[in-house]
Amino acid sequence: MTRLALYPGTFDPITYGHLDILERARHLFDAVEVTVAVNARKQTLFTIEERCALVEASVAHLDGVTVAPFEGLLVDRARARGAVALVRGLRQVSDFDYEFRMAFANRRLAPEIETVFFMTSEEHAFVAASIVREIHRWGGDVAPFVPPPVVDALRQRRPQ
Amino acid sequence: MTRLALYPGTFDPITYGHLDILERARHLFDAVEVTVAVNARKQTLFTIEERCALVEASVAHLDGVTVAPFEGLLVDRARARGAVALVRGLRQVSDFDYEFRMAFANRRLAPEIETVFFMTSEEHAFVAASIVREIHRWGGDVAPFVPPPVVDALRQRRPQ
């Protein structure tokens, strides 16, 4: 049996923190799908196609990792794909409450799918996509926070 | 003397978590008014009239509970109604800071009105109206989270 897990998020853009969680999850599951939320109602810096492409370019070195855009209820996607788990990264206490709230709601809707939490490494514990966007906006150097394909993509856009 | 408490909120829509707090508060006060914030500047799923009607339908089994829309400073409402207390539910740590900040501001404005906190039961500790709206949006089943009148009201609306 292949154990598949979904790693859901907005990934606007993918950061080293996300990559770190993804690599950890890959050790424990046979396959991981990065499930990129379309988020049509929230304005994103990158389009859904760009966000997926940046994740793909950033995970090229990882076996058994796929990327897919998704719109809808996460547990529906998990069931459709036969996933056994949802993967989430915990960085700080402020993540805790939100993550638990979502995880409990998902458990009520799909008790057979487990949510498992991984710790981000210390180095990346304080990286957040929102801060990356802010630094980029003012022309700061984002290389310490995001993988090379994202650095390139940001370079090609003028800060807004 | 009748001890009246206000239970303020947006109730967009009322959840089992809200109902749980309301029933607890009712044990300790002679009467409780559910004070529904108009929130004209924030976009809500239900109108103020709908939100009040859904609270009313959901509390029909409770004696001594009334419902009223309100716009303005909460302590002004409390004074006008002769309330001795404001009731708040605490679910998680993330509620804590916001609730305390509001409670201290209210105390400065109206020292004679006490804010009291009740614990939501475990079962409902992670239910939030925002998550109910999200589940509804994607066609998920909201029945575990909200009382029957809200289930019906959501069914009659197409997810947006």
Added chain:
Amino acid sequence: MTRLALYPGTFDPITYGHLDILERARHLFDAVEVTVAVNARKQTLFTIEERCALVEASVAHLDGVTVAPFEGLLVDRARARGAVALVRGLRQVSDFDYEFRMAFANRRLAPEIETVFFMTSEEHAFVAASIVREIHRWGGDVAPFVPPPVVDALRQRRPQ
């Protein structure tokens, strides 16, 4: 019907923070019993008799407040006394988890007794009996933190 609440604690010694909560609780209940835990297994600075006497001396100005030593399961005491509620003060986030854990356990054991939380005033939000004992130990001035009877009692003891 007289609504009685218990306000349990070790009170080693009673502080202005405790007094503040007690006065708030007294506004919402007809009577409050300060239930002083014997805590035979934990070493206290004051004996159970001294702790009760210091509470009594400090609440002399408050109507409808009684003091009693107690050993056992708090919900048993609450039932024996016909109390409708347990009163707790919340000061900081670190109190939160412990208080909730106790409150949920008590609710399982005695669902008819509600635990209600009051906010300490800003002025006393950071006072803790353990810090009072530490300051006293090194000869510091405890008058900003504890009522006069406790100041006197501490003065009569040499710091250990």
Added chain:
Amino acid sequence: MTRLALYPGTFDPITYGHLDILERARHLFDAVEVTVAVNARKQTLFTIEERCALVEASVAHLDGVTVAPFEGLLVDRARARGAVALVRGLRQVSDFDYEFRMAFANRRLAPEIETVFFMTSEEHAFVAASIVREIHRWGGDVAPFVPPPVVDALRQRRPQ
């Protein structure tokens, strides 16, 4: 390849909260060892032999779960057993900091072993072995919190 995880703790005694985590972990790993800390320097209610026996009696219905006493550095045990992960339950924010501190130390000592966190179910989120011992001590009913073998074991001891 058999994926083994360790679930370490003191288990003094095992609670429904522990069992809940164990069952969740068992879904994601081929085998789970409950690693019971000897804790020679901390006074426990049950001896290490009793604690192991109570875990064994409580997990009899679970396939692929073993129990072992252990004294030493957890990562040494994990390496000796070829475990790929350490399993921890997260219940509340107060667990968070301690758990992360331990997990980071373990990661520095053994980077190849991942710590994964599972959420306790709402029902058991506030159960703690320390509260079970306190309730037992005063003759309260512990049956809502611990599995039948522990209820029996506690019944045979007089509260201390």
Added chain:
Amino acid sequence: MTRLALYPGTFDPITYGHLDILERARHLFDAVEVTVAVNARKQTLFTIEERCALVEASVAHLDGVTVAPFEGLLVDRARARGAVALVRGLRQVSDFDYEFRMAFANRRLAPEIETVFFMTSEEHAFVAASIVREIHRWGGDVAPFVPPPVVDALRQRRPQ
């Protein structure tokens, strides 16, 4: 050598909590610049010119304090001004995670500039500019929360 620190924020409007931090910072640094974020994308109650003017009027009694509007990356400003530190106030746990995330990002971008945190006094620990705006909006009295120049400025505007 003159040790300069920046105290950045939106100051919409400046509160007694801000003033308290500013006075504390002034004791430890030779000069403090209040760096007012333009925040062109966020709607503010007061314009950047008004916010700067209100800070200036409120700090007139303090030596060695200057005020400047700023748009961009904070560490760039700090370097341009030769500042040795960024000053931040910590009030509550909810501030903690956000502040740390920003501080770590700033440290990566400019390791030579230290972020230092001061505690707001108890009295002002729960004052927030967002609550001041809310109270003002409904015609409540803001005098306990903001200095006289801000009280005047708010009086001249009709609540929106």
Added chain:
Amino acid sequence: MTRLALYPGTFDPITYGHLDILERARHLFDAVEVTVAVNARKQTLFTIEERCALVEASVAHLDGVTVAPFEGLLVDRARARGAVALVRGLRQVSDFDYEFRMAFANRRLAPEIETVFFMTSEEHAFVAASIVREIHRWGGDVAPFVPPPVVDALRQRRPQ
């Protein structure tokens, strides 16, 4: 005027986390005294003389840093030495409440002395002396957590 700050703690033993805070504090103050608490009532791994000696050996490369044992009320020491500030490191949320409680008590006792908080670097954010002692106890490698003089001192002691 020489600005002196005290950096108080038990330092049982000094870790890289402590050193990190100390170096940051040294940038902002002209001199820093590491004030090592005697803690006669708490059992420590190292004696007060050993703890001071290990701090001294570990800070030899730092100008303007002195070390002194101390027993008593911290603010008394600060006044006697003419210190303008107390330095504390914040690592995690669990530190927050305790640190604030102490800081507020100290402020009441000595309003002229400021408590300032520095962030530990990510790398050392999860290092705690208690975890170092635990790792040492079971023969684990402590070199990633403590400076060389402490590694040597621990090597010369048999784990207890």
